Amino acid sequence: MNTILTINNLTKRFGTLTAVDDLSFTIEKGNVYGILGPNGSGKSTTLGIVLNVVNKTAGNFHWFDGSSTTHEALKNVGAIIEHPNFYPYMTAVQNLELVCKIKGVAKEKVEEKLAIVDLLERKDSKFKEFSLGMKQRLAIASALLNDPEILILDEPTNGLDPQGIHQIRGIIKNIASQGTTILLASHLLDEVEKVCTHVVILRKGKSLYTGTVDGMNASHGFLTLQSNDMNALEAAMQGHPSFGTMKREADSLIVYLKEPMDASEVNRLLFEKGISLSHLVKRKESLEEQFLELTKKQN
Numbered sequence: 001m002n003t004i005l006t007i008n009n010l011t012k013r014f015g016t017l018t019a020v021d022d023l024s025f026t027i028e029k030g031n032v033y034g035i036l037g038p039n040g041s042g043k044s045t046t047l048g049i050v051l052n053v054v055n056k057t058a059g060n061f062h063w064f065d066g067s068s069t070t071h072e073a074l075k076n077v078g079a080i081i082e083h084p085n086f087y088p089y090m091t092a093v094q095n096l097e098l099v100c101k102i103k104g105v106a107k108e109k110v111e112e113k114l115a116i117v118d119l120l121e122r123k124d125s126k127f128k129e130f131s132l133g134m135k136q137r138l139a140i141a142s143a144l145l146n147d148p149e150i151l152i153l154d155e156p157t158n159g160l161d162p163q164g165i166h167q168i169r170g171i172i173k174n175i176a177s178q179g180t181t182i183l184l185a186s187h188l189l190d191e192v193e194k195v196c197t198h199v200v201i202l203r204k205g206k207s208l209y210t211g212t213v214d215g216m217n218a219s220h221g222f223l224t225l226q227s228n229d230m231n232a233l234e235a236a237m238q239g240h241p242s243f244g245t246m247k248r249e250a251d252s253l254i255v256y257l258k259e260p261m262d263a264s265e266v267n268r269l270l271f272e273k274g275i276s277l278s279h280l281v282k283r284k285e286s287l288e289e290q291f292l293e294l295t296k297k298q299n
């Protein structure tokens with residue numbers, strides 16, 4: 001059982017608004033996935049659909065190998081998609097024991113899970129005395145009680161101070177290193193880069209990029225070049241290890257860089273080959289920049 005979740009052409013409309021738009025991706029066991037997007041891009045709606053709390057409009061999804069119902073499959077999923085909700089006057093242990101009772105899990109799991117989230121020392125403190133970070137960690141412990149195959153978190157570090165953020169990210173990475181698959185929604189590129197191995201970037205419900213986090217950062221930019229002899233220019237650039245895909249666009253040659261190189265270096269290299277350029281622009285339009293640009297526009 002290596003595929004945890006398969007999503008095909010999922011769409012959710014609220015009236016005229018398309019919150020999730022023809023979204024497809026797969027979650028494989030053992031990875032840490034981020035759904036990254038600015039506010040309102042459809043992250044929570046996507047999580048809501050796969051967790052059976054929001055009805056889809058079109059498309060489909062299935063958990064694991066698809067052989068059991070979503071209701072059955074969700075018994076192997078741990079999720080925190082709302083604010084942690086526990087009884088304020090009960091201690092951490094008492095709250096988790098209650099969850100054990102509801103989920104039909106042995107009470108012995110409680111201390112094991114409290115240790116994972118670094119709350120064992122505070123196990124007998126009342127929930128109302130906990131900081132926001134501790135409440136979030138208790139929620140993670142609660143979601144882990146039934147040893148789920150996958151842990152789903154919606155904006156796990158929202159509202160926390162830098163220390164709390166650091167602690168939660170460390171705990172998530174630690175849980176992942178023990179073999180639990182993770183899916184988290186975040187509007188923070190930095191968070192996804194630090195915690196995740198894979199990412200789905202959403203914009204207005206549509207996927208902009210699906211793949212590894214390393215792949216997202218791989219772009220070194222591209223050059224737009226013009227010369228009075230375009231054929232000679234293309235020939236001079238071909239075969240050089242720094243230059244990748246090339247394409248002619250109108251009067252220009254577009255060349256993608258395979259490794260970092262600044263424009264002056266490109267100019268010098270071509271000059272040495274007898275090519276004089278009438279136009280040279282280097283641009284780096286990585287997904288990272290596109291994402292930051294997007295986030296800026298929508299906030």
Ligand SMILES: Nc1ncnc2c1ncn2[C@@H]1O[C@H](COP(=O)(O)OP(=O)(O)OP(=O)(O)O)[C@@H](O)[C@H]1O
Nearest residue numbers: 014017019037038039040041042043044045046187
């Ligand atoms: N129940 C609902 N009724 C109408 N519109 C909704 C409903 N739930 C979500 N939306 C809309 O769907 C879009 C996607 O919302 P969603 O909460 O999934 O985004 P998000 O990426 O999780 O953002 P955030 O982090 O702000 O929650 C938004 O425009 C939102 O206003």
